[in-house]
Amino acid sequence: MKFRSVPVTTIRKLAMKNNIKHRGKDIEDVIDELIENGHKDKLDYLQQQYTFAGTNLTLIKTEDDFPESCKTSDDFLNKIIKDGHIRKDQINHQWEPKLRPGIHICAIQKRNNDVYLKLVVEKTAVRKKGYTTIEESYASYTTVVIHFSDQVIELRCAFTDRKKFAEYLMKMMGFGESYDKWFSLTKTTKLEAVKISNLLSAGLVSTRINIPSSVGALRIMAKKQIDLRVDRTYSKLKEVISEHANLPVDDIFDEVCEFTITDPVAEIEIPASFEIKLKKEGFKFNNSVPEIVYEQVIEAFIRVNYLDKEKALEEKKLNFKV
Structure with missing residues (x-):
């Protein structure tokens, strides 16, 4: 589906706002009609808004300042290109790496002094097939955002996965032995x-x-x-x-x-x-x-x-x- 990151309810709400009939219509037809009526820019905007969307949020502050090699978003991008994590032509793009053990980058975007990374992890699920069960792998996505101006890291993963993704990112940033030294800003009274x-x-x-x-x-x-x-x-x-x-x-x-x-x-x-x-x-x-x-x-x-x-x-x- 085109604009697949945008919730269907949001697309239908956009159609309603612009007096385009949507009830009972296939969502692809609704999208086509929105484009025909000159609303492609709004759909592109919403796609960007929801590309890194999720439901979880943990804000963390590192105990040490960001390393000298990662003081700005440009510093960080240069470092991970040099270290072989991404290629320069992958910035502001999304791709599908081969599923394999470990955490891997599958999308990256620079917005001012913030960097958004979509990470993929291979997970497995067991389902029935005939008289037996089979194990299949699938892609599980998580977004992390580095706010360089505030030196704050945003984890959009499940609460139980915070440590895993924080350590992955901080090692990549070059924190050395203090890659696990951080505290939560979302601990709230x-x-x-x-x-x-x-x-x-x-x-x-x-x-x-x-x-x-x-x-x-x-x-x-x-x-x-x-x-x-x-x-x-x-x-x-x-x-x-x-x-x-x-x-x-x-x-x-x-x-x-x-x-x-x-x-x-x-x-x-x-x-x-x-x-x-x-x-x-x-x-x-x-x-x-x-x-x-x-x-x-x-x-x-x-x-x-x-x-x-x-x-x-x-x-x-x-x-x-x-």
Whole structure:
């Protein structure tokens, strides 16, 4: 399918926005009609937005500064070309390397001082065939992004795979013996989760509260367009549990938030739902989102979990000196 990285629902939404009939039509026909009506540029833009899309996110900060050989995106590209990881003509392209053990680059793109890499790993699955079972291999993709200006690395892999992909990338960058020395910027407290939600104008739609009793935990889910953070019924419910059952309600397992942005190029609304796991340092999107959403979420995380903390630490040092 053309523009295969773009979700079908997004293509149909673009068609609806531009008064192109799409219901009951094959998606290829919808794409052809969009192109015929002069919207190929928007489809190309959306393809770029979703090429490195995913649902997972971990931001990490290395304990040591980036190596001198990788201070900028150009430095990094020159290094991995010299080391034989890619060819120069593969920059800003995607390809399909032969599936084999280990992590391999299958796409790379430079955007200003950021570098996006799509990595592929061979995995196997067992399926039935007749009376027997057969093992087949398939390509499993993960995206990592290096933000050289902030010296932050973005891992879009599953939480359990963070160590593997972080070490692969840091070794490639030339960190030497400190290739495994990093800390997460997506480890979030309840207060920080509120700040991030506020920066994104994201409403709280679901939360799971730890209840130290025979109940164990309580999942609260809001009705559509209700923000639990400002909902009176939710506040009263917590009061009842706290005052009448004498149980704490401030120990939170996770929070699910939602927000919507209007894409300035495609001119369509993009919904985003994300979950912050306060107990496990995890963060994930509940739907595939484009780069414009990733950028806003990352900016909020860096501001709350790093820049604000650095600023507070500097102010504390100044006050101490006075």
